[in-house]
Amino acid sequence: xxxxxxxxxxxxxxxxxxxxxxxxxxxxxxxxxxxxxxxxxxxxxxxxxxxxxxxxxxxxxxxxxxxxxxxxxxxxxxxxxxxxxxxxxxxxxxxxxxxxxxxxxxxxxxxxxxxxxxxxxxxxxxxxxxxxxxxxxxxxxxxxxxxxxxxxxxxxxxxxxxxxxxxxxxxxxxxxxxxxxxxxxxxxxxxxxxxxxxxxxxxxxxxxxxxxxxxxxxxxxxxxxxxxxxxxxxxxxxxxxxxxxxxxxxxxxxxxxxxxxxxxxxxxxxxxxxxxxxxxxxxxxxxxxxxxxxxxxxxxxxxxxxxxxxxxxxxxxxxxxxxxxxxxxxxxxxxxxxxxxxxxxxxxxxxxxxxxxxxxxxxxxxxxxxxxxxxxxxxxxxxxxxxxxxxxxxxxxxxxx
Numbered sequence: 001x002x003x004x005x006x007x008x009x010x011x012x013x014x015x016x017x018x019x020x021x022x023x024x025x026x027x028x029x030x031x032x033x034x035x036x037x038x039x040x041x042x043x044x045x046x047x048x049x050x051x052x053x054x055x056x057x058x059x060x061x062x063x064x065x066x067x068x069x070x071x072x073x074x075x076x077x078x079x080x081x082x083x084x085x086x087x088x089x090x091x092x093x094x095x096x097x098x099x100x101x102x103x104x105x106x107x108x109x110x111x112x113x114x115x116x117x118x119x120x121x122x123x124x125x126x127x128x129x130x131x132x133x134x135x136x137x138x139x140x141x142x143x144x145x146x147x148x149x150x151x152x153x154x155x156x157x158x159x160x161x162x163x164x165x166x167x168x169x170x171x172x173x174x175x176x177x178x179x180x181x182x183x184x185x186x187x188x189x190x191x192x193x194x195x196x197x198x199x200x201x202x203x204x205x206x207x208x209x210x211x212x213x214x215x216x217x218x219x220x221x222x223x224x225x226x227x228x229x230x231x232x233x234x235x236x237x238x239x240x241x242x243x244x245x246x247x248x249x250x251x252x253x254x255x256x257x258x259x260x261x262x263x264x265x266x267x268x269x270x271x272x273x274x275x276x277x278x279x280x281x282x283x284x285x286x287x288x289x290x291x292x293x294x295x296x297x298x299x300x301x302x303x304x305x306x307x308x309x310x311x312x313x314x315x316x317x318x319x320x321x322x323x324x325x326x327x328x329x330x331x332x333x334x335x336x337x338x339x340x341x342x343x344x345x346x347x348x349x350x351x352x353x354x355x356x357x358x359x360x361x362x363x364x365x366x367x368x369x370x371x372x373x374x375x376x377x378x379x380x381x382x383x384x385x386x387x388x389x390x391x392x393x394x395x396x397x398x399x400x401x
Contacts, residue, residue, distance in 0.1 A: 013128050021123075021131040022116055029112035029138045036148035037104045044149055045100065055151045058100060065094035076229035081236055084225060085186045086153065100151055107147040110159040111138055114320070117163065121170040122324070126389035132327035133389070137320050141340050146313040154313025157187040162320055164190060165296045168197050169390075177210040181217035188237075192303050195282050196295040252343070252350040252369050255308040260350075260362040270308035277306040293390055294383070297321035301380045305373050312347045315339075318376055324390065325383045335379050343372035 016024070040048075048055075064087045067078050074080055074087055093106040115134040122130035137143075146152035160183030167176040176197055183190030194214070201207050225233040250256055255270050281302045285295040300317045304310055319336065326333040349365030 013131060016131075018120075018123060018127065021119060021127070021134075024131070025115050025119060025134055025138055026112060028135060029108070029115065032139055032144060033104075033108035033112070033148060036144060037101060037108065040104065040149055041101060048149060055100070057153070058103060058151050061090050061103060061153075062094065062098050065090050065098070069094065073225075073228055075225055075232040075236065079232065079235075083185045083188055083236070084221060084233075085182065086157075089156065089186060090153070103151050104148045107151070107153065107155050110155045111140065111143040111147060111316075114155075114159045114162055117166050118320070121166050122389060124170075124394050125392045129324075129327055129389040133323045136323040136327055136333075140316055140319045140323075141344075142313060142316045142319055145344075146316070150313070152311075152313050153187075154311065154316055157183075157189060158313075158316040158320065160186050161190050161193070161317055164197050165193060165292050168200060168292050173201055173206055174209065174213060177213040178217060181214040181221075184214075185218065185221045192278065193296045193299050195278075196285055196299055197292060199282070199286065200292040200295065250309045251311045252347045252365065253308045253310045254366065254370060254373070255306075257350060257362050257366040257369060261366070265308070267308075270306075274303065274307050277302045288384075290384075291390060293321065293324065297380065297383065301376060305377065312343060315343055315372075315376070318380070322379050322383060324388045325386060328388060329382070329386060332379055332382055335375055335382075339372050339375040339379065342368045342375065346372055 013021075064074060064078065064080060064082075067074065068087060068091065072078065074084060080087070090103075090106075093102040096102040096106070115138040118137060119130050119134035122133065143155045143158065147155040160179065164176040164180040164183065167173075167179055180190050180194045180197060184194070198207055198210055201210060222233070255265055255273075259265060278299065281295075281299040284290075284298060290298065297318065300321065304314050304318065322332060322336065326336060346365045346368030349361040349368060
């Protein structure tokens with residue numbers, strides 16, 4: 001009976017056109033994220049605010065965007081730790097009213113957009129599995145939670161993080177470089193995988209063009225702030241270099257949880273470990289001759305495992321990479337469930353949230369986060385060993401991005 005139902009579903013997916021696949025992704029996204037937003041408005045928001053307090057990031061978004069809309073200049077008129085572009089990308093929900101629901105709707109658009117981009121490019125290898133991978137990502141629990149009830153910008157950041165690799169796979173090398181530069185000035189994270197996309201290019205000329213585009217875009221973004229508020233603007237990168245907070249770690253990272261327990265590591269040590277992990281990932285990418293998707297996955301996983309300032313939303317990124325294999329291998333798909341659960345509860349203990357505020361909550365958080373990261377590493381191991389849709393013969397001439 002189950003095999004019959006699965007067979008009908010597979011045949012139904014295969015009989016759909018690529019436009020119907022896109023419509024299905026949109027529909028699923030609207031239903032899932034829309035349901036969470038409606039539930040938030042009807043009952044969840046009041047409970048969250050009374051139990052855990054109001055979402056602090058919402059007030060930060062409102063403050064920064066209101067300043068911009070009233071003619072102010074970030075960095076000069078308001079000390080912030082974020083790169084400049086993300087503050088301007090947050091203007092649409094503020095213009096829509098600036099309420100929690102406006103930001104939830106806006107953030108929910110990005111996982112849907114990411115899924116559509118994944119499908120449009122990956123369908124060149126296998127239309128059915130590309131659709132299923134995109135469908136799996138659109139319901140990624142890390143993204144659903146952060147885009148709606150959490151009101152976090154990580155789903156938007158994930159879009160800019162994944163876009164350079166997706167565009168390069170689609171054959172748009174120069175657009176990939178532009179996307180990497182824009183992503184870098186949105187939340188710095190895309191710089192982590194830029195060496196992978198750069199090394200994936202064929203020929204010195206294409207690599208120099210890519211670097212040139214990144215430099216030009218960076219100059220266009222940074223120059224106005226360097227002219228109008230040079231000292232204030234140059235201070236903000238210290239946050240990402242683990243020095244501004246004075247602690248060198250934050251969030252649910254293993255290094256931070258160990259620090260909460262009394263074994264504090266200086267920011268310089270955390271930064272050095274992160275750089276070492278990234279360099280090792282680039283070396284393995286070349287040694288193992290990985291494609292750009294596998295290379296970006298490996299680098300992302302190694303970065304998240306070590307970086308001392310991670311949040312739950314960062315795990316949207318490995319989930320996106322894993323989805324390509326999860327639709328083909330049940331063992332990988334099933335591992336995503338305990339990965340999410342352990343990390344979700346690990347964050348609860350890390351924050352000592354109501355119900356999680358035990359005397360040794362940091363230790364419980366450390367155990368759970370470590371377990372979640374170990375599951376993530378195991379999934380990565382399986383993905384690197386097994387073929388996926390990207391190993392099929394690529395079909396040219398199909399509409400893509």
